[in-house]
Amino acid sequence: MSSRQTVMQLRGGALRWSPTPISVPLSVPQPAPEAVPDSATVFMVGNSAEMLEVFEQVRRFAACDVPVLITGESGTGKELVARAIHERSRRAAGPYVALNCAAVPPTLIASELFGYEKGSFTGATARKHGHIEHAHGGTLFLDEIGDMPIDLQGLLLRFLQEGEILRVGGRQPVKVDVRVVAATNVRLRDAIAAGKLREDLYYRLNVLSLHLPPLREREGDVEVLAGYFLRQIGQELGRELGGFTPPARAAMLAYPWPGNVRELIATLRRAVVLANGPLVDVADLRLEPQVLAPPPRVAIRQSRPRAMPRPKPGSDAEREAILQALQESAFNMTRTAQLLGVARATLYRMLQRNRIELAQHYLVQPREPENK
Numbered sequence: 001m002s003s004r005q006t007v008m009q010l011r012g013g014a015l016r017w018s019p020t021p022i023s024v025p026l027s028v029p030q031p032a033p034e035a036v037p038d039s040a041t042v043f044m045v046g047n048s049a050e051m052l053e054v055f056e057q058v059r060r061f062a063a064c065d066v067p068v069l070i071t072g073e074s075g076t077g078k079e080l081v082a083r084a085i086h087e088r089s090r091r092a093a094g095p096y097v098a099l100n101c102a103a104v105p106p107t108l109i110a111s112e113l114f115g116y117e118k119g120s121f122t123g124a125t126a127r128k129h130g131h132i133e134h135a136h137g138g139t140l141f142l143d144e145i146g147d148m149p150i151d152l153q154g155l156l157l158r159f160l161q162e163g164e165i166l167r168v169g170g171r172q173p174v175k176v177d178v179r180v181v182a183a184t185n186v187r188l189r190d191a192i193a194a195g196k197l198r199e200d201l202y203y204r205l206n207v208l209s210l211h212l213p214p215l216r217e218r219e220g221d222v223e224v225l226a227g228y229f230l231r232q233i234g235q236e237l238g239r240e241l242g243g244f245t246p247p248a249r250a251a252m253l254a255y256p257w258p259g260n261v262r263e264l265i266a267t268l269r270r271a272v273v274l275a276n277g278p279l280v281d282v283a284d285l286r287l288e289p290q291v292l293a294p295p296p297r298v299a300i301r302q303s304r305p306r307a308m309p310r311p312k313p314g315s316d317a318e319r320e321a322i323l324q325a326l327q328e329s330a331f332n333m334t335r336t337a338q339l340l341g342v343a344r345a346t347l348y349r350m351l352q353r354n355r356i357e358l359a360q361h362y363l364v365q366p367r368e369p370e371n372k
């Protein structure tokens with residue numbers, strides 16, 4: 001595979017704007033290509049169909065001056081995508097300002113975001129500009145948006161709608177021109193259902209949404225990323241290695257990478273330091289053994305065919321199948337129903353008909369069915 005395919009270069013020179021207009025319900029200003037400075041530095045590596053799609057979305061979304069919501073597990077590259085969008089947008093020459101809502105104490109987020117006026121509270125000895133004002137003419141990245149305190153969400157919404165803010169303790173609205181890119185690693189629909197996120201804010205932020213799949217779902221990317229980072233880290237540490245031994249390669253491909261790209265980078269950094277030979281060996285990777293080799297029960301559960309021949313209702317075979325599925329799923333009803341290939345409601349009828357009683361997810365003394 002060529003490096004052109006695997007590395008999305010975001011430097012000014014390598015830039016190509018997608019000629020296809022994208023259908024969003026708002027005006028789509030075309031950015032001036034010369035607005036992207038040569039200092040643009042964001043590289044994203046990937047060759048999976050999923051990531052090629054993400055790269056395409058980054059190109060298209062960069063050209064639209066509307067909010068973007070990025071979702072994905074921790075370490076999948078959300079912040080990198082936010083930067084990539086900024087660097088390819090017409091705002092590239094402007095500031096890029098990031099605020100992690102989970103990292104700032106909730107009581108401080110208002111003054112961090114909106115700034116404050118002199119004398120607005122004890123200790124406010126001078127006017128302070130907040131992140132939104134600092135991002136004027138550029139992009140504001142709001143990480144972990146699900147952690148934004150609910151009382152501030154109204155203020156943020158107002159800013160998104162009106163393009164103006166009030167500093168804490170201020171009375172005069174201040175006009176700001178900022179594009180907001182938000183990210184979350186939780187399901188925001190759940191946050192809305194739990195009353196932690198305003199639905200109207202969600203819709204405002206979610207004009208364009210981009211999902212980063214976990215690394216384990218990107219076919220072929222582990223190898224490409226591992227090669228890329230091994231070279232990069234080798235240069236950085238002055239220890240350039242020739243690659244990976246076959247067992248190391250196999251282990252990396254089998255490993256599920258719960259911490260995604262961030263974990264891969266940390267693993268390789270450690271491996272480069274630990275490696276004795278010219279290649280990284282499996283021991284140098286120090287992968288978590290329990291994650292590397294899932295217990296066989298899990299493997300059996302996953303590989304079990306879903307559509308088994310259905311035993312006769314009320315037969316011993318049906319009862320056996322239910323008990324086995326319950327055990328295999330650790331008494332998870334949804335999973336048990338899946339294993340049996342029936343709907344949950346059907347499962348409950350099957351339990352009744354076979355007189356299998358469950359109390360607090362533990363099986364209590366299954367009785368012999370009366371009628372066979």
Ligand SMILES: Nc1ncnc2c1ncn2[C@@H]1O[C@H](COP(=O)(O)OP(=O)(O)O)[C@@H](O)[C@H]1O
Nearest residue numbers: 043044045073074075076077078079080261262
């Ligand atoms: N596709 C990619 N190509 C190159 N580096 C990546 C890629 N995805 C993530 N990274 C790197 O992995 C680390 C974690 O990415 P980050 O954007 O902080 O993830 P998130 O915000 O989703 O937790 C960063 O060092 C980032 O540069």
Ligand SMILES: [Mg+2]
Nearest residue numbers: 075078079143
């Ligand atoms: Mg992040």
